[in-house]
Amino acid sequence: MTELVKHEPTTIYIKPSTGFTALNLRDLWLYRELVFFMVWRDIKVRYKQTLLGAAWAILQPVLTMVAMFFLFNKVAKLPTDNVPYPIFSYTALLPWGLFVAALNQGSRSLTSNHNMITKVYFPKLILPLASVLAGLVDLAIASLILVGLFFYYHVTPAWNLVWTLPLFLLLAIITALGVALWLSAINVKYRDVNYVLPFLTQFWFFATPVAYSAKAISEKWQLAYSLNPMAGVVNGFRWALLGIGNGPDTGLWVSVGISLLILVSGLFYFRNMEKTFADTI
Amino acid sequence: MTTAISVKGLSKRYRIGAAQTKFRYGMLRDVFVDSLTAPIRFVKSLAGNSNNGSSTKNNNFIWALKDVSFDLEEGRVLGIVGRNGAGKSTLLKILSRVTEPTEGTVSVRGRVGSLLEVGTGFHPELTGRENIYMNGAILGMKRVEIDKKFDEMVEFSEVAQFIDTPVKRYSSGMYLRLAFAVAAHLEPEILVVDEVLAVGDAEFQRKCLGKMNDVAQQGRTVLFVSHNMSAILRLTQEAIVLKKGQLIKRAPTPEAVDYYLASGQAESGERIWDAEDVPVTSAPFRPIRLRLKDRTGKVVDTVRSTEPVTIEWEYQLDAPVTGLRVGMYLNTMRGEYVFTAFDTDDAKQYEQFGARQAGRYVSCCHIPADFFNEGRYSLGVNASSFGVRRYFMDENALSFNVDISGAPGTQWPEVRQGPIRPRLDWKIEKID
Numbered sequence: 001m002t003e004l005v006k007h008e009p010t011t012i013y014i015k016p017s018t019g020f021t022a023l024n025l026r027d028l029w030l031y032r033e034l035v036f037f038m039v040w041r042d043i044k045v046r047y048k049q050t051l052l053g054a055a056w057a058i059l060q061p062v063l064t065m066v067a068m069f070f071l072f073n074k075v076a077k078l079p080t081d082n083v084p085y086p087i088f089s090y091t092a093l094l095p096w097g098l099f100v101a102a103l104n105q106g107s108r109s110l111t112s113n114h115n116m117i118t119k120v121y122f123p124k125l126i127l128p129l130a131s132v133l134a135g136l137v138d139l140a141i142a143s144l145i146l147v148g149l150f151f152y153y154h155v156t157p158a159w160n161l162v163w164t165l166p167l168f169l170l171l172a173i174i175t176a177l178g179v180a181l182w183l184s185a186i187n188v189k190y191r192d193v194n195y196v197l198p199f200l201t202q203f204w205f206f207a208t209p210v211a212y213s214a215k216a217i218s219e220k221w222q223l224a225y226s227l228n229p230m231a232g233v234v235n236g237f238r239w240a241l242l243g244i245g246n247g248p249d250t251g252l253w254v255s256v257g258i259s260l261l262i263l264v265s266g267l268f269y270f271r272n273m274e275k276t277f278a279d280t281i
Numbered sequence: 282m283t284t285a286i287s288v289k290g291l292s293k294r295y296r297i298g299a300a301q302t303k304f305r306y307g308m309l310r311d312v313f314v315d316s317l318t319a320p321i322r323f324v325k326s327l328a329g330n331s332n333n334g335s336s337t338k339n340n341n342f343i344w345a346l347k348d349v350s351f352d353l354e355e356g357r358v359l360g361i362v363g364r365n366g367a368g369k370s371t372l373l374k375i376l377s378r379v380t381e382p383t384e385g386t387v388s389v390r391g392r393v394g395s396l397l398e399v400g401t402g403f404h405p406e407l408t409g410r411e412n413i414y415m416n417g418a419i420l421g422m423k424r425v426e427i428d429k430k431f432d433e434m435v436e437f438s439e440v441a442q443f444i445d446t447p448v449k450r451y452s453s454g455m456y457l458r459l460a461f462a463v464a465a466h467l468e469p470e471i472l473v474v475d476e477v478l479a480v481g482d483a484e485f486q487r488k489c490l491g492k493m494n495d496v497a498q499q500g501r502t503v504l505f506v507s508h509n510m511s512a513i514l515r516l517t518q519e520a521i522v523l524k525k526g527q528l529i530k531r532a533p534t535p536e537a538v539d540y541y542l543a544s545g546q547a548e549s550g551e552r553i554w555d556a557e558d559v560p561v562t563s564a565p566f567r568p569i570r571l572r573l574k575d576r577t578g579k580v581v582d583t584v585r586s587t588e589p590v591t592i593e594w595e596y597q598l599d600a601p602v603t604g605l606r607v608g609m610y611l612n613t614m615r616g617e618y619v620f621t622a623f624d625t626d627d628a629k630q631y632e633q634f635g636a637r638q639a640g641r642y643v644s645c646c647h648i649p650a651d652f653f654n655e656g657r658y659s660l661g662v663n664a665s666s667f668g669v670r671r672y673f674m675d676e677n678a679l680s681f682n683v684d685i686s687g688a689p690g691t692q693w694p695e696v697r698q699g700p701i702r703p704r705l706d707w708k709i710e711k712i713d
Contacts, residue, residue, distance in 0.1 A: 009391030009470045014375060016382050037418040041404060041411075048406040119401045120419055121378035121393075275381040278374070279295065 017275055024271070027123045034122060038130030042105070043137050057138040058145055061093040072211045081213055081244040084153040090146055091241045092210040092234045094139055095172040099179075099230055101135035102128075103201055106180025107187050108194075114281045124274050125267075128180040132173060146241075158243030168236035175229045175259045181266030185273045188281050209234050214245065226251035229259035283390065285355040285471055285502040286376065291385035293346040293371050293526075345371040347526040348385070355390070355470075358503040360513040360520035360534055362541050365677050367523040369506045373473050376504070391470025391502075392421060400460030405449035409440055409459055412448055416463045430466045438462035465492050471502045490516065508680065510538050550574075550582035552679045559673070565600035565639070566664045566672035571679055573660070582681050586653050586688040586702055593645045594662060603636040604666035607644045610676065612659045619658070619700045622646065651704035653683040654697060 028035075047053045065086055072078045073085035080088040109127040110117065117124065150157060187193035208230040209216075217225050225231055232255020239245045246252075346368045353359055361369050374380045377393045402419040403412050413434060417427040435441050438459040440451070448456055474493050494516060497503050507513050513520060513534060520537035522530040530540050550573040559567055574591040575581045584590045594607060608623030624644040625631040661676040685691055689704050 011388055011390045012378070012393075014378060014382065014387040014389065016384060031421070033424055034418045037415050041407065041415055044411070045404055045406045113402070116402050116419060117379075119379060120395070120421075122419060122421070278380040 024123065028125055031122055031126060035126050035130055035133070038126055039133045039137075042130060042134035046134070054141060057141040061090065061097050061142050062145055065090050065093055068211045078212045078216065081215070081242075083242055083244060084149075084155065087146070087149050087153055087155055087242065088213075088238070089211060090149055091237050092208075094143055094146065095168070095233045095237050096205070096208065096210050096230070097142060098132075098135040098139045098172055099176045099204075099233075100201055101138060102132045102176030102180045103183065103197065103204075105131035105134065106176070107183035107197060109180070110184045110188050110277065111191070111281065117281055118278050124277055125181075125270065128184045128270075129177065132177045132180055135176065136173070155242070157241055158239075161240045161243055161247070164236070165240045168233060168240055171229070171236065171256060171259055172233045174263050175233060178259065178262030178264075178266040181270045182262070185266075185270045188273065188277050204228070204230065207231070222251055223254060226254040227258055229255045229262065231255060232259070283355050284352050284388075285357070285390050286351075286353040286504075287388045288352070289350050289386050291346055291349045291372070291375065291387060292344060292383050293368075293375060293380070294342050294383040295345050296341055344526050346375070346382075349523075349526070349528045350385075351521060351528060351531060353502060353504075355502055356500040357519065358497045358505060358517045360517035360537070361504060361506045361523065362508075362510070362513060362520055362537065363523035366525075368526040369523055370475060371526075372523070373475055373504065373506060376471075377473055389471060392467075393471045393473060394420065394464065394467040394469030395473045395475070399457065399464045403448060403456075403460060406447055408447055409435075409438075409444040409451070412459070413463055416460065417467075420464065420467050422467060434462040434466050437465065461488070469501070471504070472496050473504045475506045510542070514538060550580045550679070550681060563664075563673040565598055565602060566605075567597040567599060568662070568664070568673055568675075569595040569597055569641075571595075571660070571662060573679060573681055583684055584653070584681060586655070586683050586685045587650055589650045590648045590652075591645060592648065592660065593643055595641070595643045596664065597641050598637055598639050601636065601638050602666065602672075604669060605635065605637055605664065606631075606667065607642075607664045608662070609646075610661040610663065612661065612677075613656065613700045617700060623663075651688065652701055653685075654700055654702035655683055655685040655688075656700075657682050658700075 047056060050056060052059065068089050069085050072089075073080070106128045109131045110124065113127055116122070116127075149155075183193050183197075205211075207228050214222075214225070214231060214235050232252050235245050236252065239247045345366075349368070349372065361372065363369050371380070373395070375382050376387060376389060377395055400416065402415050404415065407415065413431065414424070414427055418424070435444055438455075438461070440455050440459050443451065443455065448459070451459070472493065474489070490512065493503060493505065497516070503517075505513065505517055517534050520532065520534045521528055522537055522541045530537055532540065552571040554568045554570065572580050572593045572595075573582065573584065574593060575584060576588045578591075592609065594609070596607065598605075606623040606625045608621065608626075610621045611619040613619060624646070625634055657680060659677050659680045662674070662678045663671065664673045665671040685702065688702050690697060690702075
């Protein structure tokens with residue numbers, strides 16, 4: 001007890017927040033270590049007591065890829081811009097996997113940690129944020145397979161474009177986090193989210209060019225199609241890794257705009273609902 | 282002296298559960314209409330950006346705290362007394378920023394720590410070591426701070442040899458000790474102790490109070506909530522009395538405790554429901570009073586384990602009710618159920634009293650001698666028609682102490698585990 005640091009304690013003012021609360025990013029910064037611990041806990045716990053452990057991070061996209069290969073390439077014979085279908089679909093499955101994880105883990109992040117919310121103070125933003133970041137680790141593991149695929153099919157990555165990959169990854173994170181914020185906050189009050197989720201995931205999957213090429217969409221619908229920010233993310237990944245598609249065009253900027261809109265509105269909605277979480281969860 | 286906590290005009294409004302209003306008229310039609318209009322209300326409430334989806338019905342709100350103001354100087358230990366539902370826990374929740382006030386402001390100087398929200402964020406799959414870091418981070422500790430106190434915490438928790446075992450393999454005692462070790466080493470400037478929520482055995486609670494005393498000795502500020510007047514008297518210099526969300530008295534502890542006891546709010550083996558205590562949704566059922574009586578018929582708040590006890594619940598039916606059952610839950614203070622029983626559990630009884638005319642009734646039951654173990658128990662009450670409606674429920678209507686002098690095994694001065702202490706027939710034979 002002697003080593004108790006004699007620092008001047010900070011004074012906290014507690015008062016009812018009115019309207020849209022300030023984002024309080026300062027608190028988020030103060031609790032940055034908790035973000036790290038939550039991500040670490042999510043990853044650590046996710047594959048405990050599973051037979052295959054972290055192999056699931058690879059198996060999930062690979063098995064999806066194999067199924068899609070037979071269905072869309074062998075049976076339906078969809079065009080793939082002259083890229084072997086496994087690589088074509090796998091480059092899309094990587095960001096898609098992150099998005100689905102954010103959708104599933106993120107939307108339940110508040111309700112599954114209700115005992116934390118009703119007992120101690122911390123910026124609740126940490127919970128959906130951590131579940132999105134935990135998805136990144138799965139993505140990193142799963143991308144090892146992509147490297148293997150490049151070798152197997154003797155495909156050369158589009159080296160001149162690969163530097164844009166982090167930017168598209170950021171876009172994927174922004175989109176995933178925005179959606180996770182909305183869904184997790186709604187889920188606190190309306191558990192309907194749990195029922196909507198499978199349907200939403202499936203619908204979104206077909207609205208995103210994961211299994212097929214975005215070129216399959218007719219010219220006049222292209223812009224409307226870009227309203228789905230995941231379309232921008234997936235096209236971007238393919239462009240950066242394989243050099244196919246248009247690269248940054250109007251459609252991409254529409255996707256970026258929508259994505260930011262979802263994130264910013266999600267942040268405000270989340271912050272505004274945050275004060276009622278402990279009472280309604 | 283500097284002010285550690287300054288509370289000004291603090292109020293907190295809660296919405297009463299929607300389930301109660303939903304069944305207000307107990308009509309199936311309402312339930313149907315309700316679920317059909319649910320999507321519309323959902324969209325409305327999203328658009329309206331707040332949770333007052335039914336702001337038209339203002340009577341659905343209760344004020345858990347109403348206009349509470351007080352200042353507390355640094356280094357003082359303040360007791361908070363009041364009956365269940367007086368707003369004690371709500372006050373602590375606001376101070377620890379778990380929930381927001383509806384009105385008023387609080388300024389708090391320094392970190393607020395709670396001794397009893399132990400094990401928050403503990404994950405059964407993680408090891409003891411991992412959970413210490415996780416839990417510490419949730420409580421707002423920095424990693425270096427945890428590193429520095431890690432050994433001390435492990436020693437305190439007495440689980441050193443299992444520190445790398447997942448906590449799901451821990452006994453509940455080990456789990457609690459580990460969780461408490463983290464909370465106890467948080468060293469906040471302001472410590473909040475809600476003994477009402479205390480879990481754990483008597484030994485563990487003693488440890489909590491001991492730790493709290495240490496903290497107070499070090500000159501830090503402590504807020505202490507308890508139903509145990511002797512603990513309040515022993516550990517605090519000053520106390521506030523809350524009643525129905527309002528601060529009705531602040532005085533040196535002996536005076537505040539006297540006031541509290543004299544005002545008849547204290548649990549005295551009797552619980553009386555005033556008209557305003559009973560939600561309108563309970564109609565036609567209206568609880569009047571619940572009493573705990575000893576063998577001689579005297580109302581008591583401490584019963585002897587070796588004597589039978591009578592529990593008496595008096596209530597009014599303002600209209601005939603069918604299928605009624607009136608009963609109780611008995612819990613230990615740790616929240617474990619001891620039993621649940623209803624007055625019409627017996628089939629013959631149900632035939633005769635399942636349907637009851639309007640009028641005043643007493644449902645009374647006897648608990649035989651040699652039943653309770655040492656400690657404190659909580660009695661909850663419930664009046665319902667099975668599968669139809671719950672009229673009234675209070676999960677903690679009354680609490681009482683049990684004195685075990687003369688009970689089996691008391692010649693050994695030890696704590697006996699378990700909520701009951703039966704006098705069993707033992708036969709000892711020499712067979713060889």
